[in-house]
Amino acid sequence: xxxxxxxVVDARGHHCPVPTLRLRKALERxxxxxxxxxxxxxxxxxxxxxxxxxxxxxxxxxxxxVRGGLSFLVEKxxxxxxx
Numbered sequence: 001x002x003x004x005x006x007x008v009v010d011a012r013g014h015h016c017p018v019p020t021l022r023l024r025k026a027l028e029r030x031x032x033x034x035x036x037x038x039x040x041x042x043x044x045x046x047x048x049x050x051x052x053x054x055x056x057x058x059x060x061x062x063x064x065x066v067r068g069g070l071s072f073l074v075e076k077x078x079x080x081x082x083x
Contacts, residue, residue, distance in 0.1 A: 005037035005073060006030045012069050016044040020052045023074060027058060032078025035061060041069030049074070 009026045011019035019040035026036045038049065049072050053060050057077040064071055 003035070006034040008037045008039070010039045011045075012039050012041045014040070015042045016048055018042075019045045020048045023049065023072075024052065024056070027056075027074065027076050030076055032076050035073055035075045038072045038074065039066070039069060040072070045070055045072070 007026045007030060009019075009022045011022045014022075019038060019042055023036060023038045026038075030036060038045075040049070049063075050060055052058075053072075053074055059075045059077070060072055061075050062071075062073040
């Protein structure tokens with residue numbers, strides 16, 4: 001089973017560029033290899049979030065249509081330390 005996200009960012013109700021900006025800030029708060037779940041209902045997020053992730057070197061682990069919008073699970077670039 002996959003680990004739950006480290007942070008959940010609910011940007012529903014906000015329009016471009018706010019969802020992507022909130023995702024960027026959240027990724028700054030987590031460590032390499034950790035994941036942020038972004039919830040958004042702005043249709044532009046479907047384009048903006050993957051573009052941002054690719055440019056910044058992060059990985060979109062999953063995305064899906066959910067009730068009320070979209071969800072993106074984004075993993076911060078870099079490997080998490082192994083224990």
